[in-house]
Amino acid sequence: MKAAVQHNYGPPADVFAVEDVATPTIKDDEVLVQMRAAGVNWADNSAATGKPYVMRLGYGLRRPRQGVRGTDIAGVVEAVGSGVEEFHVGDEVLGWCSAAFASLAAVPADHLVEKPASLSFEEAATLPMAGCVALQALRDVAGVEAGDKVLINGASGGIGSFAVQIAKAMGAEVTGVCSTRNVELLKALGVDHVIDYVETDFTEGAERYNVILDMADNRSIAQRRRVLEPGGTLIPNSGVGGPWFGSIGRILRARLMSPFVSHRLMPFLSISKRDDLAELVRLVDLGVIQPVVGKSYAMVDAGAAIEEAGSGHARGKVVVTP
Numbered sequence: 001m002k003a004a005v006q007h008n009y010g011p012p013a014d015v016f017a018v019e020d021v022a023t024p025t026i027k028d029d030e031v032l033v034q035m036r037a038a039g040v041n042w043a044d045n046s047a048a049t050g051k052p053y054v055m056r057l058g059y060g061l062r063r064p065r066q067g068v069r070g071t072d073i074a075g076v077v078e079a080v081g082s083g084v085e086e087f088h089v090g091d092e093v094l095g096w097c098s099a100a101f102a103s104l105a106a107v108p109a110d111h112l113v114e115k116p117a118s119l120s121f122e123e124a125a126t127l128p129m130a131g132c133v134a135l136q137a138l139r140d141v142a143g144v145e146a147g148d149k150v151l152i153n154g155a156s157g158g159i160g161s162f163a164v165q166i167a168k169a170m171g172a173e174v175t176g177v178c179s180t181r182n183v184e185l186l187k188a189l190g191v192d193h194v195i196d197y198v199e200t201d202f203t204e205g206a207e208r209y210n211v212i213l214d215m216a217d218n219r220s221i222a223q224r225r226r227v228l229e230p231g232g233t234l235i236p237n238s239g240v241g242g243p244w245f246g247s248i249g250r251i252l253r254a255r256l257m258s259p260f261v262s263h264r265l266m267p268f269l270s271i272s273k274r275d276d277l278a279e280l281v282r283l284v285d286l287g288v289i290q291p292v293v294g295k296s297y298a299m300v301d302a303g304a305a306i307e308e309a310g311s312g313h314a315r316g317k318v319v320v321t322p
């Protein structure tokens with residue numbers, strides 16, 4: 001089978017090539033999924049470049065131990081392990097795995113849910129990571145309630161485009177921050193207010209928010225606390241930072257400061273959960289959320305797709321197709 005493979009770290013567009021690799025063998029509790037589309041995430045860029053360097057403790061010190069990237073998959077069941085009863089050959093599914101940029105991927109059955117009929121494979125492949133981060137941030141970390149004022153910084157990207165829709169569904173009054181070219185997209189997603197960061201710095205405005213979910217994370221904590229209501233929650237949610245430790249310093253600072261200030265400073269690590277994926281599918285079925293596929297690349301251009309997803313300026317989600 002074919003896969004986009006990297007043997008070294010470097011600029012994603014340079015280090016990936018499509019190669020013939022062995023078809024994965026599935027365990028009893030796994031499903032072999034024929035990839036129809038794979039979502040691209042910031043983490044794929046981090047693994048491709050090997051930065052921040054501290055992440056190489058997991059990826060492999062000098063070169064990646066595992067050369068196929070991609071965690072979000074949508075596709076068709078090709079085979080099932082002997083212990084899998086829930087899925088059958090031909091089922092359309094989506095979920096998360098460890099090597100999605102390939103013709104076939106072995107996926108634990110409990111990482112999969114049925115694909116909603118209303119979504120294309122490309123749309124379905126956007127859901128697993130970005131959708132779960134948005135859902136968990138707003139529901140579990142911030143505890144958004146109807147009537148809350150929620151500001152999403154980086155609202156037009158992969159996580160932000162889901163967060164805007166989920167926050168609206170929770171009954172929040174939503175402000176989205178993006179650049180000029182994405183203002184119309186945010187209006188179409190249903191935001192109540194748009195701030196174009198090219199013209200306006202949201203930390204200097206008169207408005208106060210109960211929750212700030214921040215994928216850009218480019219203002220100081222003090223600047224963002226200035227526009228939080230008393231007791232409000234700031235979720236800094238960017239891995240971007242120095243070449244060695246990325247955002248780890250910022251995360252620690254926020255966590256250490258949080259108990260001593262009047263706001264909750266809550267960077268968090270999202271963990272993929274099947275129940276949450278099922279909840280996202282339910283919201284899709286209800287017509288509450290609609291994935292935004294910004295750009296689709298063929299697998300031969302997986303490196304370029306990963307580069308775009310790591311650029312900090314993706315529009316909606318980037319996906320890869322076979």
Ligand SMILES: NC(=O)c1ccc[n+]([C@@H]2O[C@H](COP(=O)([O-])OP(=O)(O)OC[C@H]3O[C@@H](n4cnc5c(N)ncnc54)[C@H](OP(=O)(O)O)[C@@H]3O)[C@@H](O)[C@H]2O)c1
Nearest residue numbers: 042154156157158159179216238239268269270312313314
């Ligand atoms: N907590 C977790 O467990 C977790 C999990 C996954 C990812 N993450 C983090 O999430 C981040 C990526 O999020 P994503 O995938 O949604 O990113 P993305 O798809 O790259 O979107 C980023 C968005 O931010 C906007 N943006 C860029 N500069 C901005 C600025 N100065 N002010 C406001 N908006 C700005 C961009 O819009 P324009 O193009 O209009 O500038 C773009 O739409 C990464 O840093 C990653 O580490 C966290």
